[in-house]
Amino acid sequence: MGKTKQEVSLMGILAATLLLNAAAACMWPLTTVYMHNQLHQTLALAGVALLGMSLCMIFGNWFGGWLFDHWSPFWSGIVGTLCSMVPMTLLIFFHGWPVFGIMLLFIGLGDGIVMTVVNSFAATVTTISSRKVFNYLYIGMNLGVVIGTLMVGYLMAHGVVLVFSVAAIFYLVLLLILLFDFNVQPVTTKLEHTQGPAKPAHLKLIWLIALMVFCLYLSYSLWESVISVHMTNLGISFEKYSLLWTLNGLMIVFGQPLANRLGANFKLSTQIYAGTLVFVLSFLILVFAKSYATFVITMIILTVGEMTGFPGIPAWIDSLAGNNDKGKYQGIYNMAISFGRAVGPLYGGLLIEYGSYRSLFWSVTTIMLLSLAAVVWHNQRIQHRRIKQD
Numbered sequence: 001m002g003k004t005k006q007e008v009s010l011m012g013i014l015a016a017t018l019l020l021n022a023a024a025a026c027m028w029p030l031t032t033v034y035m036h037n038q039l040h041q042t043l044a045l046a047g048v049a050l051l052g053m054s055l056c057m058i059f060g061n062w063f064g065g066w067l068f069d070h071w072s073p074f075w076s077g078i079v080g081t082l083c084s085m086v087p088m089t090l091l092i093f094f095h096g097w098p099v100f101g102i103m104l105l106f107i108g109l110g111d112g113i114v115m116t117v118v119n120s121f122a123a124t125v126t127t128i129s130s131r132k133v134f135n136y137l138y139i140g141m142n143l144g145v146v147i148g149t150l151m152v153g154y155l156m157a158h159g160v161v162l163v164f165s166v167a168a169i170f171y172l173v174l175l176l177i178l179l180f181d182f183n184v185q186p187v188t189t190k191l192e193h194t195q196g197p198a199k200p201a202h203l204k205l206i207w208l209i210a211l212m213v214f215c216l217y218l219s220y221s222l223w224e225s226v227i228s229v230h231m232t233n234l235g236i237s238f239e240k241y242s243l244l245w246t247l248n249g250l251m252i253v254f255g256q257p258l259a260n261r262l263g264a265n266f267k268l269s270t271q272i273y274a275g276t277l278v279f280v281l282s283f284l285i286l287v288f289a290k291s292y293a294t295f296v297i298t299m300i301i302l303t304v305g306e307m308t309g310f311p312g313i314p315a316w317i318d319s320l321a322g323n324n325d326k327g328k329y330q331g332i333y334n335m336a337i338s339f340g341r342a343v344g345p346l347y348g349g350l351l352i353e354y355g356s357y358r359s360l361f362w363s364v365t366t367i368m369l370l371s372l373a374a375v376v377w378h379n380q381r382i383q384h385r386r387i388k389q390d
Contacts, residue, residue, distance in 0.1 A: 005184040008121045010128060010136055012181035016118050016174055017140030018147070023084070023170035024111050025148025026155070026163055028224075031104065034160055039097045047345075049101045053108035054342030058335050060112020065331020067113065068120040069324065077121075077178045080113030085171035091164040112338065114174070119330040121182060123318040130315040131268060135260045138311035139253060146249030153242075201385070202320040205378050206329055209317060212371040213336040214343075216276065216310075219283060219364040221344030223302075227286075230357050236292050244299045251303045259307045268312050268319075269379055273372070275309020280368040286361045 031053075035046040060080070067076035087103035087110075118137070125133045155163045223244075231241045263271040282302035289295055314333050321329040351360040 007125050007127065007184055008182055010125070010133065012177055013118060013122050013125075013133065014136050014140040015177050016114075016182070017137050018144040019170045019174040019177070020111065020114055020118065021141050021144025022148040022151075023088070023144075023167045023174070025145045026152045026167045026170075027104070027107065030152055030156060030160070030163060033156075035097070035100070038160065039100065041097060049104055051342060051346075052101070053104045054338055056105045056108035057112035057115075058338045058342065060109040060114075061116050061334035061338055062112075062331050063109075064113035064116030064334075065120065065327040065329070068117055068327030068331075073117065073121060073124075073327075074178075074183050077114060077117040077182055078175070080110050080117055081171060081175045081178055082110070083107075083113060084110030085168060085175060088164060088168040088171055092161055092168060095160060095164065112334070116327065116331045116334045119314055119334060120327040121184075123314070123321075123326045123330055130318050131264075131312060132260070134315040134318075135256060135311045137314070138307075139256050142249055142252040142256075146246070146253065149245060149249075201382050205375070205382060206317055206320050206332065208371070208375045208378050209313065210332050210336040212276070212368075212375050213313060213333060214340040215364075215368045215371040216279065217337045217340030218344040218347060219280075219340075219368055220306075221341045222348045222360070222364065224341075225345035226348040226352060226357075226360070231292075231295060234290060236295070240292055244295060247296070247299055248303050248306075251300070252307050255303075256307050256311070259304075260311075263308065263312070268316055272309050272312045272316060273376060275305050275307070275312075276368075276372050277305070277309075279305030279309055280365060280372065281305075283361050283365045283368070287358050287365075 028050075031050055032046045035041045035049060060083075064076060064080060067073075067079070084107045087106040091100065091103050122133045122137050123130065151166065152163060155166060228238065228241050232238060266274075279302055282298050282305060285294065285298045285301065289298060314330060317329050317333050318326060348360055351363060
């Protein structure tokens with residue numbers, strides 16, 4: 001564990017993100033099925049358990065950022081990983097109710113801490129551009145989700161103990177990577193022009209970006225929750241729905257490097273605007289989608305928008321933050337994601353109950369467009385002010 005190292009390696013960031021998301025992706029699809037079918041609890045209670053896990057993750061996102069800025073970046077990651085690994089290991093031996101529900105809360109907290117800590121470490125890398133680092137982070141995240149979701153289907157057939165065992169191994173390997181590659185003293189002079197805390201104008205823009213991220217992930221979570229029900233209601237099998245996620249993951253893993261190369265020719269904010277707009281417009285197609293082919297086209301358009309616009313967002317936030325509050329704002333970014341994912345299924349369920357799928361898709365398209373417009377407008381104001389000052 002060389003103490004002279006000043007930054008984490010790109011492979012370390014990629015591997016840590018992949019392992020964290022693979023472990024988390026093992027748990028999300030399993031929770032509802034396991035609680036309902038094997039623990040004989042109600043679907044409502046399963047929903048409460050997932051909401052509790054989400055809320056702990058949101059707190060973990062914030063707490064991880066605070067620990068990174070005010071304590072030790074290295075030890076923050078270690079504590080967060082242990083917070084997930086210990087309860088996951090206990091679940092191998094004790095997985096009845098309510099132990100399962102309680103352990104989920106600790107896993108959510110640990111995952112939230114590690115997510116922000118890894119993002120914050122990525123923001124301290126100086127030898128490679130932030131844009132490239134966060135693109136790698138995004139590939140790792142999606143590859144982890146693809147591996148985790150594909151594995152859980154096969155592992156679950158051999159019993160829940162095997163799922164918990166594999167997830168615990170993921171956390172153990174993550175712990176080893178953090179121990180050997182993250183024991184660094186980050187350089188704090190990356191951006192000379194933003195030393196100290198973020199400027200007030202930048203601060204407002206960061207919060208508007210966080211609001212947009214919340215709206216994007218609230219809408220995205222509908223694909224993980226109510227759209228599967230919508231498709232089966234239209235007579236499309238669940239297997240065909242699952243294939244859409246495989247398509248999404250493979251497109252990101254293989255298409256992301258190409259998107260990065262093309263995106264390098266544009267300003268980061270322009271690339272984010274364009275990708276986000278494409279992502280938003282894919283939800284308009286859902287309003288009229290009836291056949292499986294239309295859902296496939298929608299997923300392709302959504303994925304192109306996602307891989308063009310989403311990876312640059314934490315890099316943009318990083319460029320707006322000051323040097324002594326990088327962890328804080330990466331925490332806010334991750335909180336927006338977690339909060340959007342937590343609220344989305346509930347919002348979708350309520351709107352379908354009191355309205356229709358069509359009204360749901362129209363509403364999320366509108367809120368995403370409005371939040372994007374607010375970000376574009378405020379960023380333009382900052383640019384105009386800067387031109388006047390120069």
